[in-house]
Amino acid sequence: MSDRVKAIYLHALTPVHSGTGQAVAVVDLPIAREKATGWPIIPASSLKGVLRDALSNDNNKGWIDLAFGKDVRSEEQGEAGVFCFTDQRILCLPVRSYFGTFAYATCPLVLQRLVRDMRAFGVQPLFDAVPAGAEGMNALVTKGSTLAKGGKLYLEDLDLSAKEDEQTQKIANALAGKLFTENPRSFTERFVIVSDEVFNFLCETAMEVAARIRLKDETKTVETGALWYEEAVPAESLFSGAVLIADHYRREPTDLWNKFQPSLIQLGGNSTVGRGLCRVVIA
């Protein structure tokens, strides 16, 4: 099974606005959130469309059509692609920290779902066990973490108790080994596992919300009614998901994978103002 599945990790280099359209709320343009948890996601359809576009060139139309499907409007001529993508779920959320500048925060539920799905795919998870102890206002950090001082950890406005944990260190090392190969320590020393409740709070309150305006050409003052708020998942966020080759493709998949080598892509809206640049890591 595993030769037909690859894990996909995304590392946001700039804030990502994978939106849901307009909302009648304080934030005019909110980000897409998973219904089950309310946490940010990048829908599979967004990732697939962007990868198709990023990998297309004049010489590989046959492979693109096979992998992503035939891009025609008529259903009679259409053909489904063999790549099937999952949604990209949040893996680590960068959160303002009093010590260590910012933290890569995650929680037991995020890690459990990742392990569960990788096992279902027949892929060896990066780590096996999710440590206990990240409950309530208690958090787990790595040995020598820059986030905690005197057993205390301050994320956004939250005052948490921090405990060094060996299993947390193993998870941080495993993720850094895939995603931060050049400087793993920059990740491991900022990695923290908070409780599901705290992570949920951070996913609601620690998103980036930018006020945008439009200026009148002649006067260079703000046009009436041209103030809006946009939400984005902050730069340094990590997402995880997978891509599977559908069963109906019976041939050896090596050729398909060889051409599937994305590196840097732009996801979501507002590309012209620098949003959505993501590093792709296929594992």
Place this chain on the structure above:
Amino acid sequence: MNEQVVRIRAIDPLLFRDGRPFGADIGSLLAQTLPLPYPSTLAGFVRTFAGNRWGVDWADEASVQRVLNIHVRGPLLMRNDKHVFRAPADAVVWEQGEKKQVGLTSLRPQPVQPGEGSNLPPGILPLLPQKYIEGKPSEGYDLWTWDTLSQWLADPTGDATSSPEKIGWLEVEERVHVAIEDDKGTSKEELLFTVQFLSFERYRWEGQAQREQWALLVRVTADEPVSLQGVGLLGGEKRLAAVEAVDNSRWLGCPPELGQALRGASRIRLFLATPAIFSGGWKPGWLDANLTGSPPFAPNLKLQLVSAAVRRHEAVSGWDYREDHRCPKAVRWLAPAGSVYFFQVLEGEPELLATEAWLQSVCDDLQDQRDGYGLALWGIW
């Protein structure tokens, strides 16, 4: 014969499209999902999964028939690893008073008195509530736990059953999609559309924490061994679901108390755990003109239909992917899951309903039985 119980878990939210049009025209820009997949959807999923692992040539009729012979019973819905079912149609639940105390009563057949009448088919008695109901039935009690339902089926009057837990349908997630113009980088005109998905997980942390994980359970019977482990495509939009073989004991057996209640019973109830397709429309085709007959899997039992609580019909169709067909399937009407039929026992021992006919199909057609339609649970009244 190889029997295997399989748990199917959505990796991401899934789409089980209903029959409403979905396309680029105004008025059809929303792909709507059913609240639960039909049995044939799961049967098709399991067969495709198995066939691909067998290396079946889908263009070969004999191979296709080999796969169609796989008998898939289900799906049964699991919530946090416990069985839940559609609420029985012979139950009325309402909330009363400021504290919203939950009331429960049953609908039971009532003989028609001289001077009274109804427009029901001949021989069918009307169903009336056993208690006075203040107000209207309450919403949100759509699914019942097996604990409550098993009590209900063994309870002839409905008075001894504890109030059901409030369990609503799976949440629906709507996603808005756009297509992007290659040359402009803006969204394409007329290609803004919405797709609904069923979310099989629900986590909430406000107030009382809530963690719900839903899954579908099917029982697969095949002539040859089949490996049902891995990930396959289920429903629309090529979404993924994990397939996992679980211990056969996870399939639901008849509880001893219910089996005891069925022994020697003169009045029995049939509860549809999955929707049924009957040649007689809402009523089983194995009933004759006098509403008497023997259900499949219990040929020695002769029953007389007295009444039925059947919710509004549902319709099932689909697309036939067989190479030689490639056409839409005919629309058929279903008696929904949760429907309850009231029978009088004319001949035979109903105890065997707890064994031979337990969670077996009561449909008339063999292929509908193999597709998992009309799985029956039995009770008394």
